Amino acid sequence: xxxxxxxxxxxxxxxxxxxxxxxxxxxxxxxxxxxxxxxxxxxxxxxxxxxxxxxxxxxxxxxxxxxxxxxxxxxxxxxxxxxxxxxxxxxxxxxxxxxxxxxxxxxxxxxxxxxxxxxxxxxxxxxxxxxxxxxxxxxxxxxxxxxxxxxxxxxxxxxxxxxxxxxxxxxxxxxxxxxxxxxxxxxxxxxxxxxxxxxxxxxxxxxxxxxxxxxxxxxxxxxxxxxxxxxxxxxxxxxxxxxxxxxxxxxxxxxxxxxxxxxxxxxxxxxxxxxxxxxxxxxxxxxxxxxxxxxxxxxxxxxxxxxxxxxxxxxxxxxxxxxxxxxxxxxxxxxxxxxxxxxxxxxxxxxxxxxxxxxxxxxxxxxxxxxxxxxxxxxxxxxxxxxx
Numbered sequence: 001x002x003x004x005x006x007x008x009x010x011x012x013x014x015x016x017x018x019x020x021x022x023x024x025x026x027x028x029x030x031x032x033x034x035x036x037x038x039x040x041x042x043x044x045x046x047x048x049x050x051x052x053x054x055x056x057x058x059x060x061x062x063x064x065x066x067x068x069x070x071x072x073x074x075x076x077x078x079x080x081x082x083x084x085x086x087x088x089x090x091x092x093x094x095x096x097x098x099x100x101x102x103x104x105x106x107x108x109x110x111x112x113x114x115x116x117x118x119x120x121x122x123x124x125x126x127x128x129x130x131x132x133x134x135x136x137x138x139x140x141x142x143x144x145x146x147x148x149x150x151x152x153x154x155x156x157x158x159x160x161x162x163x164x165x166x167x168x169x170x171x172x173x174x175x176x177x178x179x180x181x182x183x184x185x186x187x188x189x190x191x192x193x194x195x196x197x198x199x200x201x202x203x204x205x206x207x208x209x210x211x212x213x214x215x216x217x218x219x220x221x222x223x224x225x226x227x228x229x230x231x232x233x234x235x236x237x238x239x240x241x242x243x244x245x246x247x248x249x250x251x252x253x254x255x256x257x258x259x260x261x262x263x264x265x266x267x268x269x270x271x272x273x274x275x276x277x278x279x280x281x282x283x284x285x286x287x288x289x290x291x292x293x294x295x296x297x298x299x300x301x302x303x304x305x306x307x308x309x310x311x312x313x314x315x316x317x318x319x320x321x322x323x324x325x326x327x328x329x330x331x332x333x334x335x336x337x338x339x340x341x342x343x344x345x346x347x348x349x350x351x352x353x354x355x356x357x358x359x360x361x362x363x364x365x366x367x368x369x370x371x372x373x374x375x376x377x378x379x380x381x382x383x384x385x386x387x388x
Contacts, residue, residue: 002124002204002226003203003225004041005226008041008051009120011045015049016110020045020047021046021108022043022044022046022108023044023108024116024148025043025063026039026040027103028078028104028136029101029194029196030100030101031099034055034099034101035055035056036054036056038185038196038198039198041054042054044067046068059081067105069105070106073107074109076105076106076136076144076147077105078102079102080100081101082100104136104145104147106147106148119150120132122158123153124200127265127267128153129153129181130152130178130200131152131177131198132148132198133148133152133195134147135193135195137194139194146161152171152175159171163191166188169188173197176197182199183199184197203226204222204227204228204269204350205264206228206230206271207232207264207270207271208229208231208273209233209258209272209279209283210271210298211238211243212274214343217342218271218347219244219247220343221344222347225347228248229247230247230248231244231251232258234254234279235252239251239252255285255286259286259287264291269295271297271330272297273298275298275299280297284297284308285314288316288318293353293354294353294354295326296328296331297328297330298328298346303328330345333345
């Protein structure tokens with residue numbers, strides 16, 4: 001959701017400059033199935049403009065009205081959309097899914113230093129994991145809804161929670177989410193509040209080693225996904241802004257020089273695609289010294305096997321753990337032939353690897369497609385129909 005977050009932040013800043021009021025709509029909880037999961041967001045402006053999405057399009061019309069209402073009243077509002085009943089059509093909302101979607105609408109006050117979009121931007125503008133906590137009351141749907149009130153990462157935290165005891169408990173729960181690398185849904189019975197404790201990760205950093213024509217569709221697809229792309233090549237005639245206008249960064253130089261200019265983290269992936277064996281070999285030698293989670297090698301499997309055998313002959317030990325990060329030929333087996341199809345195959349494999357999924361047909365998956373935060377109590381889960 002990195003691209004969606006970036007688009008929302010950009011749209012909010014534009015709305016500020018033009019003097020428009022806004023509200024942030026966030027999916028905070030889902031029971032059953034839904035097109036979008038907790039953490040999906042959209043920004044609504046007082047002129048009706050929408051950025052982002054909270055459904056496949058079925059909720060946006062009604063949600064726009066709810067957001068306008070929240071803006072006019074300057075008050076947070078929690079709304080539940082229920083498609084478990086066959087008569088949901090009477091509300092003008094046809095979800096197309098079998099579940100209940102809870103959406104929190106928060107009017108954004110730019111004068112408040114820690115407003116929802118400001119906290120969202122803190123998560124987005126860094127290359128480290130962060131946790132955002134949104135508080136709401138399922139117990140009292142028409143009562144006060146605190147909203148997005150807490151931010152934490154490995155270096156700092158910010159809170160708008162006035163109850164100091166609750167703030168301490170939430171901080172511990174946020175640290176747990178950070179440690180477990182998973183979003184949580186927690187209840188605080190004494191305060192009659194529920195918290196969506198959301199783990200937010202930085203955008204994927206895609207490093208393409210090679211500036212050939214086949215790298216162009218990879219940059220295009222990565223841009224659509226909101227990934228940050230870097231082009232590395234030894235040829236200035238190929239690696240330049242004229243050819244790769246959408247790339248975030250272009251590095252021209254030999255492998256040893258280039259790798260020194262890259263900061264690799266757990267969300268950084270590499271694809272070797274220069275079609276120059278010696279350049280790729282030198283880059284592979286350097287990458288084996290990093291902790292990156294994905295190294296893709298374009299081309300035949302025999303080429304990669306030769307490369308790894310040559311490195312071992314040079315005295316470089318390739319551990320099983322390192323071998324597990326190397327994917328060659330890079331990409332999923334979808335019968336790709338054209339550069340665009342190959343790019344789709346590579347991007348899909350990278351996404352599957354980072355998500356810890358096998359990249360198989362969804363119809364063969366025995367469990368739900370999306371992992372969900374820990375379930376809340378049955379008492380809350382039985383909340384019935386659409387609430388406007």
